[in-house]
Amino acid sequence: MDSIQILERLIAFPTVSRDSNLDLIAYVTDLLAAHGIICQIIRSPDGHKANLFATIGPTDAPGIMLSGHTDVVPVEGQNWTLPAFEMSERDGKLYGRGTADMKGFVACALAACLKASKMTLRTPLHLALSYDEEIGCIGVHSLIDMLATAPQRPLLCIVGEPTGMQVATGHKGKLAARAICRGREGHSALAPLALNAIHLGCDFVSALRREQDRLARDGTRDGDYDIPYTTVHVGRMNAGVALNIVPNLCQLDFEIRNVAADNPQEILDGLRKEASRIAAEASAIAPEAAIDIDITNTYPGLDTPANSQAVAFVKSLTGANNTIKVAFGTEGGLFSRDLGTPTVVCGPGSMAQGHKPDEFVSAEQMRRCDDMLEKLLEQLSDHQFKLRD
Template sequence: MDSRAILERLIAFDTVSSNPNRALMDWVQTYLAQAGIEAVLIPDASGGKANLYATVGPKDRGGVMLSGHTDVVPVEGQDWTVPPFKLTAKDGRLYGRGTTDMKGFCAAAIAALVAASKRDLKTPLHLALSYDEEIGCMGVRSLVAMLKDAPVRPALCIVGEPTNMAVATGHKGKTALRATCQGREGHSALAPLALNALHLAADFIGVIRAEQASIAASGRRDGDYDVPYTTVHAGVMRGGVQVNIVPNQAVIDFEIRALAEDDPNEIIARLRDAAEAIVAPLRAEFPEAAIRIERLWDYPGLGTPSNAEVVNFVKGLTGANGTIKVAFGTEGGLFSQHLGIPTVICGPGSMAQGHKPDEFVSEEQMARCEAMLQALVDRLEAGI
């Protein structure tokens, strides 16, 4: 099969993150086995989802890892004009959920691995496919743990998220948090005698906004990003039952998207101190008053130096002159920070098409990706 035929099969699997991806991974494992390639599945506790890892070539040296995720975002509530889980080719574009984010790259990487299996590689090629990337890079962590214990790790990694085939060296990390504001309930006719948790939450929102303003004014900056500084953003606020009850609890879900050079723990510490300053004066009358901040999940940023070996190597494969950084997060930060694998992001399509109805990747972008991977296999045969 060529990349397009493989992509057609991958798109047909509804691997929205809330669904199992095992059927897709079983198909990939079987397809690779038919080419004589052994692929290891790393299932989750339920067995319904799995990561996949496969190697072609000598196993006693590092080589290059191609990394992609197999889950996609939902299509509900979106106005699609083509079937989202059936590949549709039209006017030089390949439509379907996940074509650009990021089954297009996965298909090309699978095809490249099969092609590489027919060559006498001096340096190995690895394929890493994951699940649950779209909900915080959660699934890949068991694959990271496996590689951490492996006798030999890949020497370089290409994460094929959509960059229009530009070589991206960085993205911000993300930390998802929850602030639970505890007050005291009461009848709204006696509201001043109670402690309104929504009011505490509003005060904490003010703290978040003040922290963001401070970072924007005097924090570290990186002009390669559209927003050149670390951001702090509140996305969800919940509390209250009905208007005649003073609510005793409110919850705020918020996030930090930090430059790779910034430490989100320092920001969290400042927010905790500011939250304590809000409730401390209230405890004489309301001992239960609290704003508790908990960390839900996170993934690290990526900050590969522009002159790193992996950057020059992939630029040589694509013919690129410069580099970019991307606004969205990837699994690349985990490979870089947890495993020490130098990593770049380079894949077909644009995230401007991702997560939208009628998602597509252009045939031109797929051809450029295939050419990059062909050049990679040639280099691995020559023994880079």
């Protein structure tokens, strides 16, 4: 099977993050097993999802790992003109949920594994497929734990998120947090005698905006990013029961996406001080006033040196002369931090099409990815690698 045929099968599995990916994992397991490739399955604690890891070639040496996630974002509320979970081909574009993000790469990686099974590799090829990447790189942790205790760790990881087949050496880290603002309920006709938790929340949002202004003005800059500084963003506010009730609770979900030189924990510590100040001022009205902040999820950024041997190797596979950094997060930062594995991001398609209706990847991008992996297999069959960075 070629990569586009495999992609058609992958799209047909509606692996939205809230649902199971086990049917897709079973398909991949059977496909690889038919070519003599044994897969290691790492199930989620509830058993409804799984990671997959496979090695082609020698098992007593570290290899090159191709990494992708199997989950996709929902399609509800989007104006799709083509079936979301069926592949449609028009004018050289392959449509369907996950084509760009990132089943296109997974299909190319699987096609490469099938080719590799017929070759004699001196350096092994590893395949790593994860779940729940779209909700914060959550599922991959158990796979990383397994690799951390394995006799061999991968020499290099290529995360195939869509980069237009450019070699990306970095992405920002992310810290997601929730602020619980507590006031005092009351009748809206007597609102000044109560403490509106939404007002507390709005005051905290103002503090977040001041911090964003400071970071944009005075913060560390990395010119390789479209937005060259750390960003602070409020994504959700939930509060209120009825218009005539002063709400006593307001929940805010916000995030910090940091460049490598910034410590998101230090930024959060400053925001906690602002939250305490806001609550202290409000305690004159209601002593129970409080703003409590909890971290809900976090993952590190990626910052692989552009002049490293690992980056030079991947550039040699693609023919690239330069590198980029991407705005979106990936599992690459975890592989780099927790395993010490040099990691780059390189895959077919563009995130400009990801998460949108009528998502697509071009057949030309798939071909370019196939070509990159074909060159990788040639290198793995010719050499026993020892990358030194």
